[in-house]
Amino acid sequence: MGKKIVVRIMVLLFLSAMMLTVSCAKKSVETDPSAGIENQGSQDGLSAEEIARQKALEEERLREEAMRKAIAAERERFENQDIYFDFDSSELVPDARMLLKEKADFLTRNSGLTVTIEGHCDDRGTTEYNLALGERRAMSAKRYLQDLGIAEFRLNTISYGEERPVVQGNDESAWSRNRRAHFVIR
Amino acid sequence: MILMTQNSGVKLMAALNSRKCFLLCGLLIVVVFFPAVAVTQHAYININNPLIRKIPVAIPFFKAFTGHEDEVGLGKNAVDIMSSALDFTGYLEVMDRGSFIENPAQKGITGSEINYKNWTVIGSELLITGGIMEQNGAVRLELRLFDPFKETLLIGKVYTGHKADIKSMVYRFCAEISLLLTGKLGVFGSRIAFVSTVSGNKEIFVCDFDGGNISRITNFNNITMSPAWSSDGNFLAFTSYAKGNPDLYIRDLRSNKNVVFSKKGLNITPAWLPGQFALAATLSFSGDQDIYLLTGSGEVKRQLTKEMGIDVSPAFSPDGTKFAFVSKRSGTPQIYIGDSGSGSSSRLTFKGSYNTSPAWSPDGDKIAYVGVVKNSINIYVIGANGGEPTQLTSGQGDNEDPSWSPDGNLIAFSSTRQGASRIFVMTSTGSDQRLLFTFGGAQTDPAWSSAYGNK
Numbered sequence: 001m002g003k004k005i006v007v008r009i010m011v012l013l014f015l016s017a018m019m020l021t022v023s024c025a026k027k028s029v030e031t032d033p034s035a036g037i038e039n040q041g042s043q044d045g046l047s048a049e050e051i052a053r054q055k056a057l058e059e060e061r062l063r064e065e066a067m068r069k070a071i072a073a074e075r076e077r078f079e080n081q082d083i084y085f086d087f088d089s090s091e092l093v094p095d096a097r098m099l100l101k102e103k104a105d106f107l108t109r110n111s112g113l114t115v116t117i118e119g120h121c122d123d124r125g126t127t128e129y130n131l132a133l134g135e136r137r138a139m140s141a142k143r144y145l146q147d148l149g150i151a152e153f154r155l156n157t158i159s160y161g162e163e164r165p166v167v168q169g170n171d172e173s174a175w176s177r178n179r180r181a182h183f184v185i186r
Numbered sequence: 187m188i189l190m191t192q193n194s195g196v197k198l199m200a201a202l203n204s205r206k207c208f209l210l211c212g213l214l215i216v217v218v219f220f221p222a223v224a225v226t227q228h229a230y231i232n233i234n235n236p237l238i239r240k241i242p243v244a245i246p247f248f249k250a251f252t253g254h255e256d257e258v259g260l261g262k263n264a265v266d267i268m269s270s271a272l273d274f275t276g277y278l279e280v281m282d283r284g285s286f287i288e289n290p291a292q293k294g295i296t297g298s299e300i301n302y303k304n305w306t307v308i309g310s311e312l313l314i315t316g317g318i319m320e321q322n323g324a325v326r327l328e329l330r331l332f333d334p335f336k337e338t339l340l341i342g343k344v345y346t347g348h349k350a351d352i353k354s355m356v357y358r359f360c361a362e363i364s365l366l367l368t369g370k371l372g373v374f375g376s377r378i379a380f381v382s383t384v385s386g387n388k389e390i391f392v393c394d395f396d397g398g399n400i401s402r403i404t405n406f407n408n409i410t411m412s413p414a415w416s417s418d419g420n421f422l423a424f425t426s427y428a429k430g431n432p433d434l435y436i437r438d439l440r441s442n443k444n445v446v447f448s449k450k451g452l453n454i455t456p457a458w459l460p461g462q463f464a465l466a467a468t469l470s471f472s473g474d475q476d477i478y479l480l481t482g483s484g485e486v487k488r489q490l491t492k493e494m495g496i497d498v499s500p501a502f503s504p505d506g507t508k509f510a511f512v513s514k515r516s517g518t519p520q521i522y523i524g525d526s527g528s529g530s531s532s533r534l535t536f537k538g539s540y541n542t543s544p545a546w547s548p549d550g551d552k553i554a555y556v557g558v559v560k561n562s563i564n565i566y567v568i569g570a571n572g573g574e575p576t577q578l579t580s581g582q583g584d585n586e587d588p589s590w591s592p593d594g595n596l597i598a599f600s601s602t603r604q605g606a607s608r609i610f611v612m613t614s615t616g617s618d619q620r621l622l623f624t625f626g627g628a629q630t631d632p633a634w635s636s637a638y639g640n641k
Contacts, residue, residue, distance in 0.1 A: 124563070128455045133496065
């Protein structure tokens, strides 16, 4: 007996659920496609001002995202654009000075950032001497950034000598890319 | 010839039967039998002669006195250690046993039992005989060096100790031979520290002078380099980036404890002041890379170089009054000699535009260094007072990091002649260049410890 009642209730519930679904489907079909956004909006209970505000917000979000992307790209460029040196030299060549000006500009606009400048060497010559040479390269870059107005406390240096080459190889194309100062935002 | 009887040897062994006692005294008991003819400390060989002719030495198998299996095995072990150690010197040529006419292991190892003619006829200018007795791990090793042409015993010794000490017994006898032939104790028992990337990072390892017995010293998983031995062999100084910055580490090898010296900037290129618990190193906390003198416990004593520009890689003269170093003060890296007291300095190298890594010879008269000419990196030697440099390596890869053996007879260095960098050894005149050992990764920065017997 009890079982029969349960089955009946379940069937009833199922049927009413079916009817609800059908009525919903019908309602959406009935919606007037020409009603437009305003209509729909008013249906959702939003005023025209509110919509305009949301639009503005969305535009602002897009602008911010674009800016974030631009900053990220700039940041990436700041970190990934190494400055290069001549063999056994820690003097800044004109290209290096140009890049450093760009980096100083970035650091001025992003005054909260501190940076580690890594000095690196190619693997010709001696590991020990290259530790010192790498440090002088990092210090050359640091001094130049200081001259361009970046506070000293924002600029750290470390030398890796010839311990961390960016390119393996035993020719000038590899060597010239390894004689570098690399910038890491901390 | 005065010989020790077997009886007295047995008594000695009984006295030393306790291993505990042996460890406590920590010494090998050496009995010397005096050669019949008093031998002056005459140097047979001038190891600085570039035209050195290797002296043929015969080392027949050692006699096993009781003849049991362990004893025979130990005797074989001892004769092998001796043969490779003497071969390593570069001035002895260990003869092929196939040419030997008599067998002292059976016939007898004493002067009266040897027929010298049997050795002179095959061209053996030196003869070493040995006898071994082993009982419950206690060993008695009898070793003799003869000059078959003069028919004389040159050195005779008995070593008693535990069988685990056979290697050091043999090395002590080799040191005696070296002292007699060259006037110096030689390399036997000395060790070589080096840097290897076998684990993926540069770490410091140590091996025996002949490349055997490699053991790992550091485990920082970072860049670790520039090992330097204190004169007593108890301390290794080195540079490691373990804490991010190139810091100076002073490791007590007995306790494995480190003193870390970390100032802003570089703390690199340590070199111990001979015979003292003090070392020089390059520091750059002032903004300029200068050489300073530090105590072994890591306090700055004083500044040794003051000129602007790179000053690195100090290497003291054997008496510590002077130090060679690399400076860029003239525009290119060159070797300079500084006065440890006054701080005055003068330029040593003038040829070439890149000369680095000076190593002062134990005799005090020469400085080995690295020169780069047209991208080829080689090892040179120059007089400590200047003069014409001599090129020791050429046409075979990059050759760097020269380090003198404690007797000044050999120079260890790193070379890329076989691809990855490996440690090689050559004589001080550049002859006999050979690979010291094979090991995973790249090996660089060999540093030879002081002589056996100095400890």
